[in-house]
Amino acid sequence: MNFSQAIREAIESLSANKLRSGLTMLGIIIGVAAVIAMLAVGAGAQNTITGSISGIGSNLLFVFSGNMQEQVRNEQPLTLDDANAIADPFQVPSVAAVAPVVQGNAKVTFAGEVANTSIMGVTPDSQIVRNYELTEGVFISEDDMLARASVAVLGPDLAEKLFGRRDGVVGETIRVEGQPFRVIGLLQSKGGSTFGSQDDVLLAPMTTTTARLIRRTRERVDVIYVQAINPDQVSQASEEIAEVLRQRHRTLLGEDDFTVFSQQDFVATAQTITNVLTIFLGGIAAISLLVGGIGIMNIMLVSVTERTREIGLRKAIGARRRDILIQFLTESSLLSLFGGLIGIGLGYLIAFIVGRVAAASGTPFIPQVSLDAILLATLFSTAVGLFFGLYPANRAAGLEPVEALRYE
């Protein structure tokens, strides 16, 4: 018996019992659809997170004080002078721009509306480094810095909380910790909520902030954002920054008392998290495939019993053990292969709908069905059919012709 005949016969016998075959496939269909949808949603989530990390800026490095791996004695804080040193193009040629930040929380009020929000003291360069786009007004300028002006740039979510709208807020005066600030600009939404809302913030000049809102000794800063001149120079920039800071902190020999973290590091961490999620969801999907496989085994056993006489007859006219084995294995793997293919379609549809729902609720999120996932699902479902078909097929192949022929 050759292969195409075996397949033709299997299709004939499966279609002789359409409802039963359909119901049996359902288990596999659901399992595979779950796998495909999970993987698609996982990949989509990963892209969204990666995207929102890139949304912070491009070619970014983050410098924190302290060392996350080792205990360091005499830890020195990061200061504005450190930031200025990193900005020096002769010492640190791979760096394009530097934005030191002090941050904290504050109570912001306007006409009876109260919002607790995160406030950041920034320099004008942070507009470039952090990719801030404005929908109206202007960003904080050098003049504001020098004058320690009481001006603020608002994130759109904060504007919504205070004014109930996302436009026409420039010129209003709000109170931050009781002190009046004039709104000079409104940020464009960054979307994404991976690092808390990037839209629920208030930006003020660094000088004003340290003088009036967040007291800091010796011009301390919390984070220094650094932009490398291009993506390839990120690790180079990281080295150069570390070199400068070691000199300035006199820690050339001991452990560093600061940490340089790149955007890629964040992306890698986020990927690990989504990978774990994908594996977990994939596990659930695998279990439903397993259940589907048991369904196939069950129905194949029934089918073998029903067709005992047929098997006896086939053996009587010369079918070998192998021929019967192939016949039933072909049926079970075709059953699960078809189930798999339909499942892929259904999974695709589910992923598409999830994407639509997410888009409708304001989180741009595009599920991705990869070729890998499709191949994996096809292969896996066929393997399930083969594996769970093995026992029934073996039973059929092992029947004695006389006894099978006598079976009623």
Added chain:
Amino acid sequence: MSAPDAVIRAVELTKTYRMGEVDVHALNGASLEIYRGEVVAITGPSGSGKSTMMNILGCLDRPTSGEYYLDGELVSSLNDDQLAAVRNRKVGFVFQSFNLLSRTTALANVELPLRYAGITKGRTDRARQALVAVGLANRIHHRPTELSGGQQQRVAIARALVNDPAMLLADEPTGNLDSHSGKEIMELILTLNKERGTTIVIVTHDPAIAAQTQRTIRIMDGKVEQPEAAR
């Protein structure tokens, strides 16, 4: 005088079924020889072991003891795959209850032994010729449910013959048929013997059918009755 060419030589065959505590001896030391080109009837009362004998002769079953030579080959020395090949090539079996695959056409049913023989070239033609030979030229694409009992048995005979076996074994081939189609089937079987020289063994309860054959072997209580040898 040269010894006649024995297609079947069975020596002291026994077949014992264990039913709980008691042993049922379906065959109890039965010996027989059947020669090439013969038409032989096997008769005997119900339960005497005729079907058991036929199943062993057709390599569908193995005897509990005794030796069975088919075409000079000791069948008990063959493994399962070799047995399958013997069933496929040397034996054509016709059952009382036809045993056709109901989902497929007459043609596909007749093709089946050729498929298991691994024959692809000219397979459909050979199957069609076999159907023509049993007089079903105009029923080739009918399914078993669309055929009369006699026609179904013809399909079964075509299936048994399509591989040109050395012998045709028929266990009460007319048992499920009315007397008219029974007679037609017998005529067909006898014609095949004349035209192709196929050795034929028929189990039957019908003396009229037994009378049409060249020789009758009687089985009683699992043994072959001896008067036969005197003939």
